[in-house]
Structure formats: C-alpha cells, structure tokens
Amino acid sequence: MSVSNTVLNEGIMQIPSWWTCPPGYEELQAKAHALGKSELLERAAISDQESLYPRESISKIAEAGFGAVTLPKEYGGLGAGLTGFAVLSESFAQYCASSTMCWVMHTAAVQTLFSAGTEEQRQRFIPDVLRGKIGGLAFSEPATGSHFWNVVSEAPRLGNGYSLNADKSFVTSAGEADWYVVATTYPESTESDKLMFLLVENGQEGITQFPFSAMGLRGNSSGPMKFRDVYVPAENRLGSEGGMNYHNDNTIDPLFLLGTAACWTGIAQGALNAAINGAKKKVHADTGKSVASYQVIRHELAKAQIMVDSARSMLYRTAEGLDKAIANGTPLGECLFPIWQLKTHAADIVIQVTNQALQVSGGRGYLTGQVEKYLRDGRAGALMGPTNEILREWIGNTLIDVPWFE
Incomplete structure (x- = not known):
C-alpha cells in the first residue's frame, strides 16, 4: 500500500472505514450517527438528570426506520440482520445509553414475537411496532x-x-x-x-x-x-405451553448479549470522544499548551482506543458470524460461546475506558456531565445478567469440555 493511499491532510493519518464499520453498513452507520447527534444527544442529559424515560428519542429512532431492524423487509422491517443491529446499537450508545438500551430490549422483544409467534400475532403487533409502539x-x-x-x-x-x-x-x-x-x-x-x-x-x-x-x-x-x-x-x-428455552437460547440471548455488548462498546467510544475533544480544547494559560499536547495524555488516549477497537472488532466479527449462521440454518444456540466472550470483554473494557476518559478530563470530568454520565452508564454492563462472573464460568466450563449449563 502506497503512502499516498493512507496519509492525507498534511500528514494526518486517516483511519480506514473498514476498521470502524463492517463493509456495506457505512450508510446505515452514518444515518445512526446523524440521528444520535441531532436527536439523542440533546435529550440524554435531561433523561439522566430527571430519570425521564426517553420516549421522544425512541420515537425518533422508529421514525428513522429502525423500529424493527432485524425483521424481514416483507414484514416492514429493515432486514439489516444482526450486523445492522450491532452497528446501530454501538452508534446510538455513543450519544444516549438509556435510549439505546430501551431500543435493544425492544428489538429483542420484537424478534422474539416474530420468531416464536404465529402469523396472526405478527400481523396484530408488528404494524404498530413500525408506527412506534414499544415492546419489552x-x-x-x-x-x-x-x-x-x-x-x-x-x-x-x-x-x-x-x-x-x-x-x-x-x-x-x-x-x-x-x-x-x-x-x-x-x-x-x-x-x-x-x-x-x-x-x-x-x-x-x-x-x-x-x-x-x-x-x-x-x-x-x-x-x-x-x-x-x-x-x-x-x-x-x-409458542407452546412450556418448552420455550429454545427461544431463550436461540433468539433472546443472542440479541440481548450482542445488543448490550454493542452498547457498552459505544459508551466507551462516546466517553473517549468526549475526553479527546476536551483535551484538545483545554489550554493551560501558564504553559500555552493544550492538555492533548502532553505525551502522557496521548498515551492514555491511545491505550483506551485500542481497548475500544478490540471490543468493536469482536462485536462485528461475532455479528457477521451470527448472520452467516442464520443464512446456513445453524441455530444461534450453537453459537453462544463467542457472544459470551464478547459481552464479558465489552463490559470489562467500558469500565476501564470510562475511567481513563475521566482521568484525562481531570476535574471537569469529575463534575456532573457527559464523561461522568458515560462512566455511570457503562458500569451496569458487568452487573447485568448473565453477570461477567457467570459468563466466565460458562466459558471456562466450555474450555475444559464439561457442560456449561446445569
């Protein structure tokens, strides 16, 4: 690869788009970020401070066509698969974690209705979902x-x-x-x-x-x-009177774990973006230097971004693998191992990265505000069931060839 293809804008390295978005989903990601900036971010602080349900933000997500992202197009869905679902969740979470988590749970509920329900139930509930009704x-x-x-x-x-x-x-x-x-x-x-x-x-x-x-x-x-x-x-x-663990393993767990892992990854990136922006803008009057001009700060930013990108890489590889499994007729219940790892890693790194973002932001970061909110929001990940401790036990059992679930 020639230098001219990778270095633009007077020596500033351009990050390849394939590193931050699965190929073919760039337009979807761009729409999600535009929605996040114009609708989600401005209400996020109010929702947090007043413990206010983000109904208007969720309505805007539905109006943008993302109310039934995983459903087939013939049912009015987006047909974007689990990869599109992961892209949207990771992108939305950079602006408002509460809206994102409500939307993730909604999407899992809608997909469960579609997968386990009858055609009559689909026709009864899905049209209203497309008009903004919320499932849980x-x-x-x-x-x-x-x-x-x-x-x-x-x-x-x-x-x-x-x-x-x-x-x-x-x-x-x-x-x-x-x-x-x-x-x-x-x-x-x-x-x-x-x-x-x-x-x-x-x-x-x-x-x-x-x-x-x-x-x-x-x-x-x-x-x-x-x-x-x-x-x-x-x-x-x-479905039936009992026997629904099949749908728990093959629909709810995959969407819930994938969507929440995407949310934790997005929170980490959002916190880091806020810390980077603050470090570039804050200039010390006594030295004339910005916070970002100090090597120790740049190294912390670099370490944090590497952690975020490690989770994002796992996220998109897992999502694409699940979509391939669906296309091949492989039950998603046979693909839980990578999703366990993904959720555990994303929930771990969001704690680390939001702490780094707070440290880089200094006293301003400690004040009630954007970075502090990301830290509080992201801390839920490791606690949310299955907790990281439970997932590590399942991963460990699988590694030594014993039944993961008893």
Missing part, C-alpha cells in the same frame, strides 16, 4: 436474581387463557412499553421445560410498576413490576 422483556425475578432464565412464577390455565402471577425485578421500559414478553412457567406443561412466554399489554388490570432510581442508565425505567392475577388470553401466548 419481563424476565428476571427477585427469587433467582441474575439467573434470569430460571423463573419461579406460574401462569396456570384460567378459562380460555392464563392467570399470571409474577414478580419481576428489572424490566427495561417498565410501565412505559406498550407490551411485554413475560417469562413464566406453565405448571402442567408436558414439555421438557416449563418456561412459557406470554404477551401482556400495558395497562391491563393487575399490573403495577415501581420507580427506578439507579447509578446510571437512569432513563431506562428498569424498575420492578408485579403481575397479580393478570388474565392473558390464549391468543397472547407465544
């Missing part, structure tokens, strides 16, 4: 903590439907989504597992949501929900 996942329960795939709640038969009684601990978009995929069990199931998914519409009698106050992601409304004697008609059951 109600999985984790206080009794089992971050083992969100193990639920103790039950929904026995009641007439031509089910009576749902469940306590849910962290439900992104709690009280704000228009409908939820609620994970529960069917006590009389003849399936190998009793896990059952019910579509519950917001506002039904017996549903209570509680306030969410947290260190970061304060706009998520990820509070507890209680479902007390909520009647769910049989036509709102997704």
Whole structure:
C-alpha cells in the first residue's frame, strides 16, 4: 500500500472505514450517527438528570426506520440482520445509553414475537411496532436474581387463557412499553421445560410498576413490576405451553448479549470522544499548551482506543458470524460461546475506558456531565445478567469440555 493511499491532510493519518464499520453498513452507520447527534444527544442529559424515560428519542429512532431492524423487509422491517443491529446499537450508545438500551430490549422483544409467534400475532403487533409502539422483556425475578432464565412464577390455565402471577425485578421500559414478553412457567406443561412466554399489554388490570432510581442508565425505567392475577388470553401466548428455552437460547440471548455488548462498546467510544475533544480544547494559560499536547495524555488516549477497537472488532466479527449462521440454518444456540466472550470483554473494557476518559478530563470530568454520565452508564454492563462472573464460568466450563449449563 502506497503512502499516498493512507496519509492525507498534511500528514494526518486517516483511519480506514473498514476498521470502524463492517463493509456495506457505512450508510446505515452514518444515518445512526446523524440521528444520535441531532436527536439523542440533546435529550440524554435531561433523561439522566430527571430519570425521564426517553420516549421522544425512541420515537425518533422508529421514525428513522429502525423500529424493527432485524425483521424481514416483507414484514416492514429493515432486514439489516444482526450486523445492522450491532452497528446501530454501538452508534446510538455513543450519544444516549438509556435510549439505546430501551431500543435493544425492544428489538429483542420484537424478534422474539416474530420468531416464536404465529402469523396472526405478527400481523396484530408488528404494524404498530413500525408506527412506534414499544415492546419489552419481563424476565428476571427477585427469587433467582441474575439467573434470569430460571423463573419461579406460574401462569396456570384460567378459562380460555392464563392467570399470571409474577414478580419481576428489572424490566427495561417498565410501565412505559406498550407490551411485554413475560417469562413464566406453565405448571402442567408436558414439555421438557416449563418456561412459557406470554404477551401482556400495558395497562391491563393487575399490573403495577415501581420507580427506578439507579447509578446510571437512569432513563431506562428498569424498575420492578408485579403481575397479580393478570388474565392473558390464549391468543397472547407465544409458542407452546412450556418448552420455550429454545427461544431463550436461540433468539433472546443472542440479541440481548450482542445488543448490550454493542452498547457498552459505544459508551466507551462516546466517553473517549468526549475526553479527546476536551483535551484538545483545554489550554493551560501558564504553559500555552493544550492538555492533548502532553505525551502522557496521548498515551492514555491511545491505550483506551485500542481497548475500544478490540471490543468493536469482536462485536462485528461475532455479528457477521451470527448472520452467516442464520443464512446456513445453524441455530444461534450453537453459537453462544463467542457472544459470551464478547459481552464479558465489552463490559470489562467500558469500565476501564470510562475511567481513563475521566482521568484525562481531570476535574471537569469529575463534575456532573457527559464523561461522568458515560462512566455511570457503562458500569451496569458487568452487573447485568448473565453477570461477567457467570459468563466466565460458562466459558471456562466450555474450555475444559464439561457442560456449561446445569
């Protein structure tokens, strides 16, 4: 490769686009960044400071055509696959992590509806999704903590439907989504597992949501929900009466882990971008030098960017691999190992990089503001189930050829 192809603008090195975006997704990424700058960023601070659900930002995402990004085009979706989903999540998160996480959970819920639901359910719910309706996942329960795939709640038969009684601990978009995929069990199931998914519409009698106050992601409304004697008609059951671990492994886990890993990567890049911008602009009057002119600062920026790019490279390679698996008919449940590694790494590096961004930003970074918000938002990653500790155990078990899940 000649120097003329890599060095432009009076010696400034240009970063190749293929390093920051999968080939073929450049236009999608550009649209996401434009939306982030014009719509998401300006509301992010208000959402954080007031613990305000970012409904307007999520509506703008839907208006831009990203309300059903993974669905086939014949259903009105974007048909961008998991790679497009990862590009959008990583890009949005550089501007507003709360909006991104709500959108990631929404996308996972919509894909679950599409994958596990009937054609009638698709036709009933998807058109409204395309018009901006929001879906959510109600999985984790206080009794089992971050083992969100193990639920103790039950929904026995009641007439031509089910009576749902469940306590849910962290439900992104709690009280704000228009409908939820609620994970529960069917006590009389003849399936190998009793896990059952019910579509519950917001506002039904017996549903209570509680306030969410947290260190970061304060706009998520990820509070507890209680479902007390909520009647769910049989036509709102997704799939069979039990046996839904298949969709947990092949739809929900891949999208949830991929989307959240993209979010942590985007938060890390957003924090670093803010630190770089501040270091270039801040000039010390006594020396006449910018903060960025100090070698120690540049080295910290370099180390942080290398960490972000390592996570981004894993992100896009994993997403492209999952899309190939789908095209080849390989169940995504057979591809979980790289997604576990990806989520663990992204959730680790966002802690490191946001700390570096804060250090580079100095006292200004410690004040309530953009960098400080990125640090608080990113800290959720390692705690969000499956926690990094659980994922490392699964990875380790796989490496020594023992069953990863018991």
